[in-house]
Amino acid sequence: MHVLVVHNRYASAQPSGENKVVDQEVALLREAGHRVGVFERRSDDIAARSLPAKAALPLLVPWNPGVRRELADRLRAERPDVVHVHNVFPLLSPSVLAACADAGVPAVATLHNYTQVCPPGTLQRDGRPCTECVGARTPLPAVRHGCYRGSRLATVPLAVSLSANRRRWWSGVERFLCISAAQRDVLVRAGMPAGRLAVKHNFVPDPGALRTGPGEHLLYLGRLAEAKGVRLLMAAWDEIAAGGGAGVPLVIAGTGPLEPEVAAWAAGRDDVRYVGLYDTAQCRQAVARSVAVVAPSTWLEAFGLVVVEAMAAGVPVVAAGHGAFVELVEDGVTGLLHRPGEVASLASCLRRITADPVLGGEMGRAARRRYERDFSPAVGLERLVEEYRTAIAGRSALARGGDTRAGRGDGDNR
Template sequence: MTISYMRVLFVHNYYQDLGGEDVVFHQEMNAMSEIAGYEVFSLTFRNEKGWKGLWQFGWSPWNIFAKKKLRAAIRRYKPDVIHFHNTQYACGPIVIRTAKKAGIPIVMSLHNFRLLCPSATLFYRGKLFTDSVHAEFPWKAIYHRVLDRSFAKTALTAISYWIHRRIGTWNMVDRYLVLAEFSKQLISNSSLNVAPQKFVVKPNFVEIRAAEMLPKRQNHYLYVGRLSDEKGILELLEALKDTSYSLRIVGSGPLENQVQEIIKNKTHLSYIGALPKDAVYEELLQCKALIVPSVCYEGGTPLTIIEGMMMHTPIIASHIGAIADAVIEGETGYCFEPTSPEAIVQAIQRFEMDSTATHFDITTRAAAQAQLVHSKKHIMALLQHEYDRVCTRNT
């Protein structure tokens, strides 16, 4: 049975600074509004800085103000389904209980691993941190202060999510949308204790215009991403600083000053800074290959990998988490073990030893895979299907 007309309420909590989750929220909401038979509404919250942020964070375990706002939105829009994206922290998990009490089917996108660990990234001080995945309560996460290195923030987040685990809030969600098979297996086999059938892989979609599919390759490699520990930028610079391989670095983040210090007087390494999307696309078209050295578990395949694949850009990436689902050695790219500068150089050497014909075969397979899995048409059809399933089951 397919629902011929549907009212969808998207609920999202913005972080203090714009991030990938915010982009996906707008992307999917706008795409859904373009589909005949769907009426789309939104309710948003925003994390504040300073004392307002502290006030919001203190209320996050049971935010009665967010509950009131959602109840008003339900009365106003009368949605058939509610799709939650981020709920941390100005919103809080109470909105899930509010939607369930109203008898409305719930779909929730999981962009990270916060349901398992306060860190959200399963990464802490340069290493993977997976102690919380199978723990009934994340004592070690609190001890190590994995959230912003703050005992108070880590403890409050841990207690909030544990309380909602104990009272069954997470089981009230009818469908969880995860970004990759790796994430699905990790979360469904964790101590969260939610039925595995509630988890469905729904990647993000990417649109690339035809004019952007014509490569104009130059003789340098490219890094695009946040300049932070978990992205492996320091390992990449360690690998290349004493070689002749040229690298352009696009992005910004907390390690910006350290990156610039490392590449000082290294003429083959250049820092470009943050660029708008169209300029990033141009960089992807011009580089010899995109290098993705992440040392953490990404929630899904990074958008830069998907975009690079669609542009027939060769991908050289760390073999970890969801990245390993997409980049397969000799098939759709070149892989190396994370955290190893030596492995990065070896992967580049394998890439350079292969012929142009081999590069063409690999990038052609990668582009076909990316178009199949990450096309807008495919992803939106999948999303419609899941809306229909939860609505049918709840009627």
């Protein structure tokens, strides 16, 4: 199969699970013998642009005609079987879908977040869940609240793009790949075409080493941001410390807007180590030495790559009991779920997992079995190729004048 992957890479200064997923899928397909090309832009390149070019960038967020022409030309020249779209913000834009239509190539899109119904894609405002724009005809609430980076001005291009391109997304993509059933449920309630929304979990490469022993530390691995529950974790750890501690240190690895706050909080403490940004090898080593990996997100995670990476290493997870975490973590079997946003509940789960090494060992083994069954590369490849074939068949039926999409429960394509 010949696949062209379309992706706007996130800035390299901060870890991106989405970049990782794209790279791993490309490598997986190539290893299986498929021909895979990449059409990409890099957010890192924005810094090198001239001031006029930077000033004009928001105008290209809803529609980039240059990208449409360039991609359409490449599609006509290479004739791939299918185009797989990932992130298009800010340098690509939904014009990539018009290029696919121009060249008559079916498009599949992985939905890594909630940008189809929420301009910043987080379903969160001021540290709390928010669905004010979900199902609304226009995302004006997001502009009014300045939901993207706390700025009304910065939110406008995203809101305009969502409004102007809603119909193009919903009619121009043969298969939407949701990364969890929880995410799909939200999008279906928002009116997206249910018949083209499939659940395809992200896969994780086998790390090659499983945890041995009970583990040496608790680990938070990810972006240091409010939505990831970092402040909640710090408050829970302070509560545990006030009660005598957990017996193992908390290791925090990552970078992000809360980095100064986290570094100051950890400074001078024996029970906390802030280690900055780990590379891939360091991440795998840190996970494999963990009593548990902590994922206390306050927003509704669409997936949770770090959760599955822990499972792959035979390590249980302590996660917030909402969003995709509910379907990834079986409470009491492969990990523990705490009540979202509650300090005392998170502290209680952390105490429990560190106090009972036998329970931790049983959970870790169960987590590894779940990984092998649902999140391994073999499973990921099978599901990915299956969705490509479905998209190709759907476009072929349309070309023959037999569009079956309405019959697949698409609903209202507003």
